[in-house]
Amino acid sequence: MKNNYLLLILLLCFTTLGLAQTATIRGIILDDKNTPVPGASVAFMGDGTVTNDNGFYVIVIPANEDIAISYTYVGFKKITQTFNLKANADIEFNPVLKTDIEQLGTVIITATTRQRVEGVTTIAPETIRKTPGANAGVENLLKSLPGVSNNNELSTQYAVRGGNFDENLVYINEIEVYRPFLVRSGQQEGLSFVNSDLVQNVAFSAGGFQAKYGDKLSSVLDITYRRPTDFAASIDASLLGGSISGEGISKDGRFTALAGVRYRDNSLLVNAKQTETNFKPRFFDAQSLLTYKFTNKFQLDFLGNITINKYDYEPLTRQTNFGSLADPLALIVFYEGQEEDKYETYFGALKGTYQLNEHTTLKVLGSAYHTQEQEYFDIFADYRLGRPNTNIGDEDLGDVEFTQGIGSQLTHARNDLDALFINVEHKGTYLKDTDQIDWGIKYTREDIRDRLEEYEVIDSAGFSIRPPIGDFTNEQPYAAFDAPLEPFTNIRARNNVQINRLSAYGQYSKRTEIGNNELWINAGVRAQQWTVSGDNIESTTQTVVSPRAQLSLKPGGNSDMIFRLSGGLYAQPPLYRELRDSLGQVRPDVKAQKSFHLVAGHDWSFNLWERPFKLVTEAYYKGLTDVNPYTLENVRIRYRATNNATARAYGIDTRLNGEFVPGTQSWISLGVLRTEENIDNQGYIPRPTDQRLKVAFLFQDYAPNIPSLKLYINMVYQTGLPGGSPSYADPYVFSELPRLRDYFRADAGINYVFTDASKPFPKGHWLHVFKDLTAGFEIYNIFDRQNSITNTFVRDASTQQQFAIPNFLSPRVFNIRVSAKF
Known part of the structure; x- marks a missing residue:
C-alpha cells in the first residue's frame, strides 16, 4: 500500500x-x-x-x-x-x-491617432535634437507651435495662449518636475530639466486637457524617456557646451539603465550682447533612468537628476540706442560691482508598476525635489541719457553729444531660498475593450525657507529719487526736500512656509460608433485641498473642484478627419511664488486662479503632391476669475498676491505640417491671440503676455545632388508684447506705453551626415563604429535682428519724465556642432 x-x-x-x-x-x-x-x-x-x-x-x-x-x-x-x-x-x-x-478608415483608434483624438501634439525626438536654436531642446521646438510664445531665446520658459510661465505642467515618465524659484533672466537658467538625448516621446496639449493631468491653467508637456533595448551611446559638442548619454540592458532583460550628462556655457551668446561683461557661467546637469523588473508583473523605475548652475556676472559698460530717426536717444551706462548666483537642485523619484491582470495596471510614485538658491549682487551704475550724433561721416558718430539726464543707480540683493517638495501618489488604469477608467490620489508636502533682501537707490543729478508711495510727489530739483534718505525700493522679508496638498482625480474614456461614425469621449473630475501654514502665518485651508470633458468624432467615409470639442473648469492652487507679494510678504488666503476652457478643433490628414500632410486648427476661449495680477521682468514673475482681477483670452491656432520636401518633415504655424485683464473693475487692459500674432516656420531640406548635406531653419515672428510696468507701479498708468518691437528671429543649421541608418559603412571602415555621425555649423539670428524682452525705466529728473529703454537680446552668433551615436 x-x-x-x-x-x-x-x-x-x-x-x-x-x-x-x-x-x-x-x-x-x-x-x-x-x-x-x-x-x-x-x-x-x-x-x-x-x-x-x-x-x-x-x-x-x-x-x-x-x-x-x-x-x-x-x-x-x-x-x-x-x-x-x-x-x-x-x-x-x-x-x-x-x-x-x-485600414486608414479606422485610424481613430491607432496609437498615433489616440493622441490626435485627445488634442495632443506629438513631436519626433530626432527633430528636437536636430533643430537649431540658441537654447536647443524640447522647449525650443515648442516655440514653433501656434499658441506657444516667448520673446527670449536665452530662456526655456514659454507662455501658452495668454498664460504665464508658471501655468504649464511638465511631466517626465508621469512624474511632475519643477523649476527654480529665484531665476530672474533667461541667461541664468542654463539647462532645461528635459534632456533631449534621453527622450522617446513628446506629447503637448495647449488647453482643454484631461482630468488626469494636474492643476495648472494653460498647458501640459508630457515627456517619456525611452526604455533601452540594447547598448548605445551618444555625444554632442558645440561652442555652447556638450552632452554625453549612454544606455544598456542586462542579459536577462530585467535591468535597464539610461543616463546623460550635460554642460553648458552661455558666454558665446551673452558676450555678443550690448552690455560688455566679464561672464563666467557654469551649468551642469546629470540624469538617469533605471528600471528593474522584479517579476513578470512588477517593475520599479528610478528617475534622478542633479543640476548645479553657477552664474558669475560682472557688467562693464552698455550703450543702447533707441527712439526714432527724427528723435534718436541713447543710454550709456558704466558699471561697477558684480553678481554671484547659484542654483542647485536635486531630484529623485521612484515609480512602481504592477500589472494586476490583463486589464488593470496599478502604480505607486514617490518623489523628492530639493532646491537651494542664492542670488547675491551689488551693482553700481552711472548713466547718461541723451541724443547721439547722427551725422554720417563724423568720427564721433553714435556718441552722446547732448546729455539731458545724468544719474546713478545702486542695486543690492542678498536672497536665499531653500525648498523641499515631497510627493506620494497612486495611479490606476482599468482598460477593457473600448472602455478605460483612470484614477489617482496624491499627497504633496512643500517646505520653503526664504530670505528676501533687496533695495535700489536711484540718484539723478545729485538728488535722491524718493519711492513712489501714497500721494507723494517729487518736485526736486525745483523744490527742496529734507526728509531722510530712503531707497527707491526696499524689500526685506523672512518666510518659513509649509503647504500640504491632497489631490485626486477620476476619469472615464470610451470608444464607440454612431452609425458610420467613430466617437471617443472622455469625462473626469479632479479636486485639490491645500493648507498654508508657517511662522507668523495663520493657517488657511481651501478646496477646488475641476470637472473636464473631451469629445472627438471621426465621420464615416474615406477622408481622414477628426473633429474635437473639449472644455471644463480649471483651477490653479497657488504655489509659494504666487503667495508672496511684491514686498515679499506671504498671504496665505490667496485663492486658486480659475479658468473656463472651451476648445474646438479640426484635424485633417491628406495627400498633396503625392506626399502626406496634416492640417490642425483649434479655436479657443478662456475666461479667468480670481486672477492674481503680476508683472513680468524677463523671466521673473512678481505677483500682487491678490485675487482682484478677471481676465480673458481667445484666439485661433493652425498648423500645417508634412513633406514639403520629399522625405523630410516641416511645418508652418499661425496663431492669433488676444488676452486682457480687468483689475479692480478699472476696465480691460492687455495682459503682460498679450502676443497678438505669431507665425512660425520649421523647414528641413537637403541638397538634391548631396543628400547627406542637410539644412534646418527655425523661424519665428511675433508681434510685440506690452511695454510692461515697474513691479511697484499701477499697470494702468503704463498701459498706454508703446509695445515692445516685434520679435523676429531665424536660426539655421547646416549639417553633413557622414553616416546614419540609411548610409552605413562596412566592418573595418573607421566610420563603422558610428550609428550616426554629423558635423556642421549653426547661425543664430541670421538677419541680426535687434529683439527686446523688457524695458528698463530711467527717469530724467529735470523733466520728471520716465523713459522706457528696451533691453535687447543676442545679435547674430555663429556656432559649430558635432554629434555622434554609437
Missing part, C-alpha cells in the same frame, strides 16, 4: 514538472515612429494578453515546441513570430508594427 502511495506521489510530481515546462517572452510593442502602442493584442493558441499604457507586455508560453505568436492592433499590419524556447527561458522581443494603408 505504501508503494502505491509512493508511486502516486512520484506520478504527481512528474506531471507537475511536465506542466511547468514554460518560457516567458516580454517586450514593448512600438509603431513605425518608435512610439509605444497601448492596448495591442498578443495572442497564441486561444490564449494571450494586451499591452499596458507603456506598450509593455509579458506572456508565458509552453516550452520546447513551436509556438506562433501574433501581434495585432487595428490600423497596423499583423506580425506573426514563431518561438521555440527552452524551459524557464526569459527573453525580450520588441516588435515594430507598420501602418496598414488599407
Whole structure:
C-alpha cells in the first residue's frame, strides 16, 4: 500500500514538472515612429494578453515546441513570430508594427491617432535634437507651435495662449518636475530639466486637457524617456557646451539603465550682447533612468537628476540706442560691482508598476525635489541719457553729444531660498475593450525657507529719487526736500512656509460608433485641498473642484478627419511664488486662479503632391476669475498676491505640417491671440503676455545632388508684447506705453551626415563604429535682428519724465556642432 502511495506521489510530481515546462517572452510593442502602442493584442493558441499604457507586455508560453505568436492592433499590419524556447527561458522581443494603408478608415483608434483624438501634439525626438536654436531642446521646438510664445531665446520658459510661465505642467515618465524659484533672466537658467538625448516621446496639449493631468491653467508637456533595448551611446559638442548619454540592458532583460550628462556655457551668446561683461557661467546637469523588473508583473523605475548652475556676472559698460530717426536717444551706462548666483537642485523619484491582470495596471510614485538658491549682487551704475550724433561721416558718430539726464543707480540683493517638495501618489488604469477608467490620489508636502533682501537707490543729478508711495510727489530739483534718505525700493522679508496638498482625480474614456461614425469621449473630475501654514502665518485651508470633458468624432467615409470639442473648469492652487507679494510678504488666503476652457478643433490628414500632410486648427476661449495680477521682468514673475482681477483670452491656432520636401518633415504655424485683464473693475487692459500674432516656420531640406548635406531653419515672428510696468507701479498708468518691437528671429543649421541608418559603412571602415555621425555649423539670428524682452525705466529728473529703454537680446552668433551615436 505504501508503494502505491509512493508511486502516486512520484506520478504527481512528474506531471507537475511536465506542466511547468514554460518560457516567458516580454517586450514593448512600438509603431513605425518608435512610439509605444497601448492596448495591442498578443495572442497564441486561444490564449494571450494586451499591452499596458507603456506598450509593455509579458506572456508565458509552453516550452520546447513551436509556438506562433501574433501581434495585432487595428490600423497596423499583423506580425506573426514563431518561438521555440527552452524551459524557464526569459527573453525580450520588441516588435515594430507598420501602418496598414488599407485600414486608414479606422485610424481613430491607432496609437498615433489616440493622441490626435485627445488634442495632443506629438513631436519626433530626432527633430528636437536636430533643430537649431540658441537654447536647443524640447522647449525650443515648442516655440514653433501656434499658441506657444516667448520673446527670449536665452530662456526655456514659454507662455501658452495668454498664460504665464508658471501655468504649464511638465511631466517626465508621469512624474511632475519643477523649476527654480529665484531665476530672474533667461541667461541664468542654463539647462532645461528635459534632456533631449534621453527622450522617446513628446506629447503637448495647449488647453482643454484631461482630468488626469494636474492643476495648472494653460498647458501640459508630457515627456517619456525611452526604455533601452540594447547598448548605445551618444555625444554632442558645440561652442555652447556638450552632452554625453549612454544606455544598456542586462542579459536577462530585467535591468535597464539610461543616463546623460550635460554642460553648458552661455558666454558665446551673452558676450555678443550690448552690455560688455566679464561672464563666467557654469551649468551642469546629470540624469538617469533605471528600471528593474522584479517579476513578470512588477517593475520599479528610478528617475534622478542633479543640476548645479553657477552664474558669475560682472557688467562693464552698455550703450543702447533707441527712439526714432527724427528723435534718436541713447543710454550709456558704466558699471561697477558684480553678481554671484547659484542654483542647485536635486531630484529623485521612484515609480512602481504592477500589472494586476490583463486589464488593470496599478502604480505607486514617490518623489523628492530639493532646491537651494542664492542670488547675491551689488551693482553700481552711472548713466547718461541723451541724443547721439547722427551725422554720417563724423568720427564721433553714435556718441552722446547732448546729455539731458545724468544719474546713478545702486542695486543690492542678498536672497536665499531653500525648498523641499515631497510627493506620494497612486495611479490606476482599468482598460477593457473600448472602455478605460483612470484614477489617482496624491499627497504633496512643500517646505520653503526664504530670505528676501533687496533695495535700489536711484540718484539723478545729485538728488535722491524718493519711492513712489501714497500721494507723494517729487518736485526736486525745483523744490527742496529734507526728509531722510530712503531707497527707491526696499524689500526685506523672512518666510518659513509649509503647504500640504491632497489631490485626486477620476476619469472615464470610451470608444464607440454612431452609425458610420467613430466617437471617443472622455469625462473626469479632479479636486485639490491645500493648507498654508508657517511662522507668523495663520493657517488657511481651501478646496477646488475641476470637472473636464473631451469629445472627438471621426465621420464615416474615406477622408481622414477628426473633429474635437473639449472644455471644463480649471483651477490653479497657488504655489509659494504666487503667495508672496511684491514686498515679499506671504498671504496665505490667496485663492486658486480659475479658468473656463472651451476648445474646438479640426484635424485633417491628406495627400498633396503625392506626399502626406496634416492640417490642425483649434479655436479657443478662456475666461479667468480670481486672477492674481503680476508683472513680468524677463523671466521673473512678481505677483500682487491678490485675487482682484478677471481676465480673458481667445484666439485661433493652425498648423500645417508634412513633406514639403520629399522625405523630410516641416511645418508652418499661425496663431492669433488676444488676452486682457480687468483689475479692480478699472476696465480691460492687455495682459503682460498679450502676443497678438505669431507665425512660425520649421523647414528641413537637403541638397538634391548631396543628400547627406542637410539644412534646418527655425523661424519665428511675433508681434510685440506690452511695454510692461515697474513691479511697484499701477499697470494702468503704463498701459498706454508703446509695445515692445516685434520679435523676429531665424536660426539655421547646416549639417553633413557622414553616416546614419540609411548610409552605413562596412566592418573595418573607421566610420563603422558610428550609428550616426554629423558635423556642421549653426547661425543664430541670421538677419541680426535687434529683439527686446523688457524695458528698463530711467527717469530724467529735470523733466520728471520716465523713459522706457528696451533691453535687447543676442545679435547674430555663429556656432559649430558635432554629434555622434554609437
